[in-house]
Amino acid sequence: MPVIAVIGAQWGDEGKGKIIDLLAEKADVVARFSGGPNAGHTVVNPYGEFRLHLVPSGIFYPYVLCLIGNGVVVSPSVLWEEIEQLRAHGVDTSRLFISQRAHLIMPYHLLLDKLEEESRGKKALGTTRSGVGPAYVDKVARLGIRMEDLLDKENLHHRLQMVLEQKNAILTKVYGVPPLFLEEVYQQCCQHGESLGQFIRQIDPLVQQAVERKEKILLEGAQGSLLDIDFGTYPYVTSSSSTAGGGCVGLGLSPTKVDHIFGVFKSYITRVGGGPMPTELRDETGELIRGRAHEYGATTGRPRRCGWFDAVAARFSAQINGFSGAILTRLDILDTFASIKICTGYKVDSDKLNYFPSSAVVLEKCQPIYEELPGWQSPIDHLHHFDQLPPQAQSYVKQLEELIGCPIVLISVGPRREQAIELRPLW
Numbered sequence: 001m002p003v004i005a006v007i008g009a010q011w012g013d014e015g016k017g018k019i020i021d022l023l024a025e026k027a028d029v030v031a032r033f034s035g036g037p038n039a040g041h042t043v044v045n046p047y048g049e050f051r052l053h054l055v056p057s058g059i060f061y062p063y064v065l066c067l068i069g070n071g072v073v074v075s076p077s078v079l080w081e082e083i084e085q086l087r088a089h090g091v092d093t094s095r096l097f098i099s100q101r102a103h104l105i106m107p108y109h110l111l112l113d114k115l116e117e118e119s120r121g122k123k124a125l126g127t128t129r130s131g132v133g134p135a136y137v138d139k140v141a142r143l144g145i146r147m148e149d150l151l152d153k154e155n156l157h158h159r160l161q162m163v164l165e166q167k168n169a170i171l172t173k174v175y176g177v178p179p180l181f182l183e184e185v186y187q188q189c190c191q192h193g194e195s196l197g198q199f200i201r202q203i204d205p206l207v208q209q210a211v212e213r214k215e216k217i218l219l220e221g222a223q224g225s226l227l228d229i230d231f232g233t234y235p236y237v238t239s240s241s242s243t244a245g246g247g248c249v250g251l252g253l254s255p256t257k258v259d260h261i262f263g264v265f266k267s268y269i270t271r272v273g274g275g276p277m278p279t280e281l282r283d284e285t286g287e288l289i290r291g292r293a294h295e296y297g298a299t300t301g302r303p304r305r306c307g308w309f310d311a312v313a314a315r316f317s318a319q320i321n322g323f324s325g326a327i328l329t330r331l332d333i334l335d336t337f338a339s340i341k342i343c344t345g346y347k348v349d350s351d352k353l354n355y356f357p358s359s360a361v362v363l364e365k366c367q368p369i370y371e372e373l374p375g376w377q378s379p380i381d382h383l384h385h386f387d388q389l390p391p392q393a394q395s396y397v398k399q400l401e402e403l404i405g406c407p408i409v410l411i412s413v414g415p416r417r418e419q420a421i422e423l424r425p426l427w
């Protein structure tokens, strides 16, 4: 299967980093296509433990071409720091390329993300404050600065002058904060151009070439489907298309070329930031999951909200993405529980809902309807075959498969590469 997309199926943090790392071993190309430094993919490998925000997780394999697509918004300083950290650990970064069409996160985007969040008060979205939302706003408003602009100083100066006029008016008149200075921002951009220039490329020919040669291309999703700008729990969403369709527009790849779409699901569910989450556990069970799984944001360090697996949301996610396979992560976290719940429907007032509502207001009112299964209460993190799993764990997995509506192809039972049970060949 030459083109595989790996998509977060919940509210992000499903453990995609490890899955991409596993698949990247046999890939020719690994590409990020959406989001920005709001993503944090944790990869544990012989080089050490890394939290990658922008660089595709394929970077650890020296023969893999790593691409940052046009759909990504790039913080040049975060990217440069990441490149330097990788190099310091002996990782070769010479096969990393960034689309010249990718937009930059500028200093005013960072400021605006913070100021906008503060002005929302109790209704704050809980953004990662990495400037991602405001950068996408400018992309759509046709006010963005793109990677290629860093390489054309004259045009850069001209565009910055025009954009800063507008941004400074907002900063000073709406938020009452000091303006940014054109020459300072311009000089910063020139420096970024010097350090990152070697990585900026027209990457669409590289993608087309790989497709023609039938090379193995891995699309590395960021965030999760329930945070998608169109299909997520709006307005508590991120600002990009984190679903499978985003993989095509965010890279310049035809939908007809994608052979497999794998949805990554945690064996329970988490969410970081604001917004409704019907199965959230605000009790000691939630604490127990958070503690066992160390559920703290890779980008912001915020504690993640934890809850039981939500099969209503999972099925919705499988349908809008067209998952051909599901990957279940962190099953080992549930090892100690005497019983495990799965949400199979919602109750709203006296009505029963068996679909995921579009309205965050309605979802807020949804009470989960649970099905309870016995736990296995024994460690599974050393097992390599499905039939070695305790019968209760097998039943849990089969029940999730039935409810999600597509075959489970891989189960992850620990952070290391080898802690995985493959049910079907992935490539």
Ligand code: IMP
Binding pocket: 011, 012, 013, 038, 039, 040, 125, 126, 127, 128, 129, 130, 131, 132, 133, 222, 223, 224, 227, 236, 237, 238, 239, 272, 273, 274
């Ligand atoms: P933003 O993407 O920083 O604008 O944040 C918007 C929402 O998406 C917030 O609720 C964030 O917590 C959430 N979010 C963004 N990126 C991630 C991620 O990688 N994992 C989990 N949640 C995320």
